[in-house]
Amino acid sequence: MNVLKSVRRWFVDPQFAGKKQFLHSLDLFADLKGAELGTLAQALHARTYRPGEVVFVQGDIGRALFILETGKVELTREGADGKPVVLYTLKPGEFFGEMALLESLPRSATATAVETSRLHLLYRTKLDVILHANPRIGVAIMTHFARLLSARLRRASGSFSSTSAPDA
Numbered sequence: 001m002n003v004l005k006s007v008r009r010w011f012v013d014p015q016f017a018g019k020k021q022f023l024h025s026l027d028l029f030a031d032l033k034g035a036e037l038g039t040l041a042q043a044l045h046a047r048t049y050r051p052g053e054v055v056f057v058q059g060d061i062g063r064a065l066f067i068l069e070t071g072k073v074e075l076t077r078e079g080a081d082g083k084p085v086v087l088y089t090l091k092p093g094e095f096f097g098e099m100a101l102l103e104s105l106p107r108s109a110t111a112t113a114v115e116t117s118r119l120h121l122l123y124r125t126k127l128d129v130i131l132h133a134n135p136r137i138g139v140a141i142m143t144h145f146a147r148l149l150s151a152r153l154r155r156a157s158g159s160f161s162s163t164s165a166p167d168a
Contacts, residue, residue: 016041019120022069026093031140039134043126049073049113058110062100064121068092071117075109089114098145101127 019041023029029037044067049055055066058078066073068090075096076084087109090096096111101124131138 019044019046022120023067026067026095028067028095028141028144031143032137036134036137036140039130040122040137043130044120044122046118046120049117049119051113051115053113055111055113055119056097056107058108059106061104062097062107063104063125064097064123065095065101065127066097066111067095067120067122069118069120072114073117073119074112074114076112077109084110098148100124101141102145 016038020034020037023037023041023044024032029040032040046069049071055073056062058076070092073090073096075087075090077087079085097107099105100107101122104124127138127141
């Protein structure tokens with residue numbers, strides 16, 4: 001049995017195994033199995049951003065989802081005075097830019113690395129290939145996005161409900 005473990009370690013890329021383990025830890029991919037996580041891990045492009053480096057700019061056309069493995073990324077939007085207003089600071093395990101997988105519209109914010117940050121990018125073109133080859137992966141991702149968008153809509157509706165018409 002020890003020989004089998006040694007052979008397996010020899011052939012298994014530790015970085016690939018680490019990427020699969022990281023993906024498995026995310027709610028976004030919780031419904032995926034080992035081979036599906038492997039397919040997804042192969043489709044991701046890893047990139048490290050230095051502090052202050054811009055990931056994307058408000059108004060750019062979105063082409064990828066970003067998953068933060070390490071570091072911090074700040075999402076900002078240009079304020080009325082032209083200065084950036086911080087919307088949210090992302091922590092490891094969080095993702096952003098998901099709308100780019102659904103539609104090719106301009107980014108609604110600017111993303112900037114606050115500290116050295118390792119990101120995994122899932123390009124829309126890669127997801128399209130996965131959807132055709134393994135629809136279950138795409139269904140799992142899109143189901144998670146649907147739940148996320150539904151929760152955001154409920155939160156937004158709740159914040160407006162206090163200003164809605166009085167009870168009848």
